[in-house]
Amino acid sequence: MKSDKIFKYLLFSASFLVIIVAAGMVFTLSSGAIPAFKEFGLKFIISNQWNPTEGRESYGALPFIAGTVITSVIALLLCIPLAFSTSLFIAEYFYKKRVAMFLSTMVDLLAGIPSIVYGLWGFYVLRPFIVELGLSPQGYGIFTASLILAIMIIPYATSLSSEIISMVPNDLKEAAYAMGATRLEVIFNVILPNARSGIFASFILAFGRALGETMAVTMLIGNSNIVPTGLFQTGNTMASVIANQFGEADGLKLSSLIAIGLILFVITGLINAIGKLIIKKLA
Amino acid sequence: MKRILLLSVIIAMFAACNSGTNNSKKSDDKKSVAITAAGATFPLPFYNMIFKKYSSESGTLVTYGGIGSGGGIRSLKDRLVDFGATDAFLSESKMKDLPAEIVHIPTCLGAVVIAYNLPGYDGIKLTPDLLAGIFMGEITKWNDAKIQANNKDLIMPNKQITVVYRSDGSGTTNIFSDYMSKISTEWASEIGVGKSLNWKTGIGAKGNPGVAGTIQATEGSVGYVGSEYAFEQNIQTALLKNAAGNYIKPSIQSISASAQGELPANTCIMLTNSSAVDAYPISGFTWLILYKEQNYNNRSFAQAEATLKLLDWVVSNEAQSSASKVNYAPLPEKAVKQAKEILRSVTFNGEVILK
Amino acid sequence: MSSATIQYNTRSDYRKRKNRLFYWLVIAMSAITVSPILLIVYKLIIQGYKQINWSFFTKVAPNTLEAMTANAQGEVIPGGILNGITGTFLIVVMAAIIAIPVGIMIGLFLYENQGKRFASIVRDISDILQGVPSIVLGLIAYMWVVKPVTHGFSALAGSVALAIMMLPLIIRSTEETMKMIPTSLKEAGLALGVPYYKVILRVLIPTGFSGLSTGILLAISRIIGETAPLMLTTLGSSAVNWDLTKPTSAIPLLVWEFYNDPNMANLIWSSSLFLMGFVLVLNIISKRIAAKQNR
Numbered sequence: 001m002k003s004d005k006i007f008k009y010l011l012f013s014a015s016f017l018v019i020i021v022a023a024g025m026v027f028t029l030s031s032g033a034i035p036a037f038k039e040f041g042l043k044f045i046i047s048n049q050w051n052p053t054e055g056r057e058s059y060g061a062l063p064f065i066a067g068t069v070i071t072s073v074i075a076l077l078l079c080i081p082l083a084f085s086t087s088l089f090i091a092e093y094f095y096k097k098r099v100a101m102f103l104s105t106m107v108d109l110l111a112g113i114p115s116i117v118y119g120l121w122g123f124y125v126l127r128p129f130i131v132e133l134g135l136s137p138q139g140y141g142i143f144t145a146s147l148i149l150a151i152m153i154i155p156y157a158t159s160l161s162s163e164i165i166s167m168v169p170n171d172l173k174e175a176a177y178a179m180g181a182t183r184l185e186v187i188f189n190v191i192l193p194n195a196r197s198g199i200f201a202s203f204i205l206a207f208g209r210a211l212g213e214t215m216a217v218t219m220l221i222g223n224s225n226i227v228p229t230g231l232f233q234t235g236n237t238m239a240s241v242i243a244n245q246f247g248e249a250d251g252l253k254l255s256s257l258i259a260i261g262l263i264l265f266v267i268t269g270l271i272n273a274i275g276k277l278i279i280k281k282l283a
Numbered sequence: 284m285k286r287i288l289l290l291s292v293i294i295a296m297f298a299a300c301n302s303g304t305n306n307s308k309k310s311d312d313k314k315s316v317a318i319t320a321a322g323a324t325f326p327l328p329f330y331n332m333i334f335k336k337y338s339s340e341s342g343t344l345v346t347y348g349g350i351g352s353g354g355g356i357r358s359l360k361d362r363l364v365d366f367g368a369t370d371a372f373l374s375e376s377k378m379k380d381l382p383a384e385i386v387h388i389p390t391c392l393g394a395v396v397i398a399y400n401l402p403g404y405d406g407i408k409l410t411p412d413l414l415a416g417i418f419m420g421e422i423t424k425w426n427d428a429k430i431q432a433n434n435k436d437l438i439m440p441n442k443q444i445t446v447v448y449r450s451d452g453s454g455t456t457n458i459f460s461d462y463m464s465k466i467s468t469e470w471a472s473e474i475g476v477g478k479s480l481n482w483k484t485g486i487g488a489k490g491n492p493g494v495a496g497t498i499q500a501t502e503g504s505v506g507y508v509g510s511e512y513a514f515e516q517n518i519q520t521a522l523l524k525n526a527a528g529n530y531i532k533p534s535i536q537s538i539s540a541s542a543q544g545e546l547p548a549n550t551c552i553m554l555t556n557s558s559a560v561d562a563y564p565i566s567g568f569t570w571l572i573l574y575k576e577q578n579y580n581n582r583s584f585a586q587a588e589a590t591l592k593l594l595d596w597v598v599s600n601e602a603q604s605s606a607s608k609v610n611y612a613p614l615p616e617k618a619v620k621q622a623k624e625i626l627r628s629v630t631f632n633g634e635v636i637l638k
Numbered sequence: 639m640s641s642a643t644i645q646y647n648t649r650s651d652y653r654k655r656k657n658r659l660f661y662w663l664v665i666a667m668s669a670i671t672v673s674p675i676l677l678i679v680y681k682l683i684i685q686g687y688k689q690i691n692w693s694f695f696t697k698v699a700p701n702t703l704e705a706m707t708a709n710a711q712g713e714v715i716p717g718g719i720l721n722g723i724t725g726t727f728l729i730v731v732m733a734a735i736i737a738i739p740v741g742i743m744i745g746l747f748l749y750e751n752q753g754k755r756f757a758s759i760v761r762d763i764s765d766i767l768q769g770v771p772s773i774v775l776g777l778i779a780y781m782w783v784v785k786p787v788t789h790g791f792s793a794l795a796g797s798v799a800l801a802i803m804m805l806p807l808i809i810r811s812t813e814e815t816m817k818m819i820p821t822s823l824k825e826a827g828l829a830l831g832v833p834y835y836k837v838i839l840r841v842l843i844p845t846g847f848s849g850l851s852t853g854i855l856l857a858i859s860r861i862i863g864e865t866a867p868l869m870l871t872t873l874g875s876s877a878v879n880w881d882l883t884k885p886t887s888a889i890p891l892l893v894w895e896f897y898n899d900p901n902m903a904n905l906i907w908s909s910s911l912f913l914m915g916f917v918l919v920l921n922i923i924s925k926r927i928a929a930k931q932n933r
Contacts, residue, residue, distance in 0.1 A: 003833050003834075003835055004833055004834040004835065006835075007834060007835035007838075008750075008834070010743060011743050011744070011746055011747035011750065012747060014740050014743035014744045014747060015743075015744045015747045015748070015756075015757075015760045017740060017744075018744055018760055018763055018764060018767075018805065018809075019759070019760060019763060021767075021802060022763045022766070022767060024778075024782070025770070025774075025778050028777075028778055028781050028782070029774070029778075032777075050481070051481045052477055052478075052479045052480065052481060053474060053475040053477060053480065053481055081667060082667050082668075082670060082671045083671070085663065085664045085666075085667030085668055085671070086667065086668045086671045086672075088664050089664050089665065089668040093661065093664060101925070103668060103672060105918065105921055105922070105925075106672055106675045106676070106679075107671065107672075107675065108855065108856075108859065108917065108918075108921045109675060109679065109914055109917060109918055109921070110674075110675050110678075111856055111859035111860065111917065112859040112862060112863065112913060112914050112916070112917025112918070112920075113678060113682075113863060113910065113913070113914055114862075114863025114864070114865065114889075114890050114893060114910060114913055115863060115864070115865070116863070116865055116890065116893055116894065116897065117678075117682070117863070117893070117906070117910040118678075119489075120897075120906065121677075121678050121681060123493075123496060124496075124681075125677065125681060127500075128500065138445070138486060138497070138501055140486060151674045154671060155856070155859070156807075156856065158671070159852050159855075159856055160810070160811055160814065160849075160852065160853070160856070163811070163814075163815065163848060163849045163852050164814055164815075164818055164849075167815070167818035167819070167849065168818070169820060180650075182653050182654060182656070182657035183657050183660075183661070184653075184656055184657040184660045184661075185653065185657075187660075195818070197814065197817065198814040198817065198818065201810050201813075201814050202814075204765050204768070204810075205765075205768055205806065205807060205810055207769075208765060208766075208767075208768025208769040208806065209768065209769075209860075211768075211769035211771075212768070212769045212770055212771040212772065213771075214771050214772060214773055214866055215865060215866070218450070218451075218489055219488075219489050219493065222486050222487065223450030223486070223487030223488070223489070224486070224487065234486060238771070239771035239773070242771060242773050242774065243451075243771070243773050243866055244450050244451040244452065244479075244489065245451065245452045245479060246351070246353070246354075246452075246773060246777075247324075247350050247351020247352070247353050247354045247451070247452060247869075248351045248352055248353040248354075248451070248452025248453060248454075248478040248479065249353050249452060250353050250356065250357070250377075250380075254353075258777070261770075261771065261774040261777070264769065264770070264771065264774070265766065265769075265770060265774075268765075268766045268768070268769030268770070269762065269766045272762065272765045272766060272769075273762070317884070319790060319791060319873065319885055321791070321873055324898050327895065327898055327899070328701070328702035328898075328899045328900070328901075329702070331701050331702065331876065331895070331899075332701035332702055332703055334876065335701050335876045338876060338877065344875075344876075344877055345876075346791075346873060346874065346875045346876065346877075346884075346885045347874070347876075348791065348869065348873035348874045348885065348891075349874075349894075349895065349898065350869045350870065350873070354869070354870070358791075361784075361785055363784060363785065363789065363790045363791060364790070364791075490897065490898055491898065491900075492897055492898065492900075492903070511900065512898075512900045514900075515706065515900035515901060516900060580789075605703070608703055608706075609702050609703050609706065610900075
């Protein structure tokens with residue numbers, strides 16, 4: 001039908017728009033990053049030097065790559081069990097009950113808090129807590145940053161997961177119960193396989209959020225431009241260094257920061273691809 | 284579904300209608316001239332206050348965004364703002380990057396204070412050598428012999444020194460490092476001057492509140508904080524020995540004293556390590572930058588005139604007298620005179636705008 | 639404990655115990671998840687409630703002198719965040735107008751073209767976009783909108799940056815929601831000869847409305863608190879502004895100003911409280927609508 005064709009074409013053009021936007025971004029970032037790559041070559045990616053002193057400028061992205069990957073992975077690992085349990089609570093165990101509505105609203109609230117406020121809360125509440133536990137002298141560090149990231153990404157993983165889990169067709173579940181399955185067995189043998197795609201998508205969204213988070217991390221990670229060697233050491237992430245230095249940067253430094261933005265783009269793609277491959281293998 | 288679509292179309296039309304029309308009732312009867320500027324965060328509270336006053340009294344809306352000196356310079360370079368604001372004046376080479384000649388207008392003075400956290404030990408005196416030693420990680424304890432020798436009236440505690448610095452690029456770091464490079468050859472060769480540095484020791488915190496907050500939460504810590512922020516907080520500040528040999532406490536008066544020396548015609552000078560008797564050694568101007576020839580990018584004469592009128596007001600007595608109320612030091616007379624002269628050299632099509 | 643010491647009468651006993659254990663584990667984990675939220679909300683309320691009064695919503699942001707004198711006298715800081723509220727409203731609505739239709743369309747496209755090469759590429763790109771730091775998107779909008787289109791900082795540029803941030807969330811949640819709808823519904827509609835687009839609009843979208851609105855809500859929550867991209871695109875403003883082509887304030891920008899100002903720290907908490915309250919209201923509204931649809 002004609003209207004069908006038009007509609008399908010409309011959907012196609014919308015999707016094409018995304019590709020254009022992404023390509024445009026890569027182009028803009030690359031042209032900004034060229035001076036840095038011309039100066040340092042590909043060694044930029046593995047160099048752990050970050051010397052902004054005029055006359056001796058030398059920039060490298062390694063400390064930030066390490067910091068970003070480590071904090072995001074830890075945050076995701078912390079988030080997965082919590083988000084999964086909470087979405088089960090909301091969508092399965094206590095579905096449509098008052099307590100689940102309350103929990104779901106509370107979790108959604110987390111998403112609405114500005115990241116700068118997370119940073120402030122982390123600074124005034126979380127950091128002294130870590131100091132009290134004796135884990136770190138000032139409370140800054142990879143662990144603190146990962147912790148706040150985990151809290152920040154929980155709503156992304158939980159919201160979508162619980163929606164997906166609640167949409168698993170009832171007849172499938174009832175069939176399993178009719179055969180005498182326990183709740184646990186229904187969850188792992190019926191709901192999970194059915195909702196696997198959606199749950200995984202929610203974790204990808206959460207992970208992406210963690211990779212790109214700026215403000216909260218920058219206030220808690222300690223901002224030292226070194227590759228961290230311990231969980232409670234300070235470090236820095238790509239998004240954080242861009243946010244910190246962007247306002248005052250120019251010339252080679254600006255180009256290096258844009259190059260880091262480009263690298264983040266690439267790394268996000270790589271990690272997503274690896275994750276999807278792992279899931280495919282596990283399936 | 285349809286209702287949501289209808290609602291969004293209405294809102295879109297509403298928003299589109301407003302494009303190109305005035306937003307301020309007062310400027311309805313005047314030509315719709317609005318001034319936009321961006322730049323340094325250091326003078327942000329001061330600028331917000333005086334620009335707001337100017338907007339409501341003159342009817343010309345002034346918008347200022349504290350996005351950082353780099354952002355301000357970039358915006359001026361891209362000709363997206365009427366003027367930029369920067370804590371560090373542009374060197375000859377940096378000025379070449381801009382498409383046309385610019386002028387610097389100083390607006391006020393600020394300083395960098397050395398804040399620390401040692402309850403019960405107020406008024407610690409530090410010499411330039413001690414400062415260099417502490418911030419380069421060579422002096423690591425508060426009861427180090429060198430610090431003790433300089434503070435004979437206190438019994439220094441046996442505490443670890445934790446240095447706190449700015450993790451974000453900042454004009455405060457620039458002024459601080461400029462001073463440190465002047466008083467320590469080791470600093471000049473190892474660390475140098477800049478808005479962000481390759482620190483040898485310490486932890487980084489974001490913004491003045493970050494540094495001040497970390498210092499307040501960590502006993503034994505020491506760091507540098509912008510005066511406009513520090514004066515409002517209850518933090519301990521050190522007395523610094525200036526070039527004339529006196530120990531000076533940071534205050535509006537001692538900051539102003541550092542600008543009493545000679546000023547170059549273009550006002551581009553770092554005031555650190557001033558030789559004036561009562562000067563606080565880590566002080567500096569902050570500037571506004573604009574193009575010398577105002578007819579660019581289809582600018583109207585009215586726009587250029589409005590910009591200059593605003594800047595003329597900023598260096599006038601009315602605006603300057605409110606500076607000290609919010610912990611900024613006003614410009615000394617010499618600087619005001621020079622600023623006004625520079626403003627009267629700004630042209631539109633070659634003709635001077637302000638008479 | 640080894641299984642030798644636990645006496646299981648039957649295998650079903652063992653399964654029942656495992657089931658019970660998991661149940662309590664889920665409850666414990668959910669409690670842990672809620673605790674930071676409660677702590678944060680508590681802190682926001684305690685620090686912020688004093689500043690929330692009528693003028694909070696009707697006056698523009700105060701300057702530092704007014705705040706200083708109020709602090710010195712132990713009074714509530716005068717003024718409010720009206721310029722931020724109107725600015726955020728303008729920017730977010732515009733971003734939503736851009737992102738929601740486009741996002742849903744792309745989500746539908748991905749749903750209709752499962753397994754096709756082109757669709758996988760689009761999906762992967764959408765996931766990558768999620769990870770771009772907001773400040774980089776601000777830079778992109780600066781290059782694409784501020785410089786060439788509006789020749790100056792503008793609300794529109796901010797909306798564009800935020801719209802790009804919203805897209806991946808809406809796309810993914812739309813696609814996944816559509817996938818969970820039994821195909822029998824779609825096929826029934828098509829079998830009756832209903833044109834494809836009508837099936838989408840009249841059958842699938844209403845059925846999946848709850849999931850779609852979750853994605854939209856998440857996307858709005860995500861962008862409403864963003865500071866960095868707005869700094870590079872809308873700059874800020876001390877007055878209320880409804881013009882899309884001019885600089886505009888926004889609540890997160892005001893929070894940034896309050897952070898850097900020594901006298902206005904109290905306003906940070908109250909502004910955040912407001913943002914959170916707004917997200918809460920959006921949340922409740924969308925749940926009500928979803929409940930109505932599901933009747």
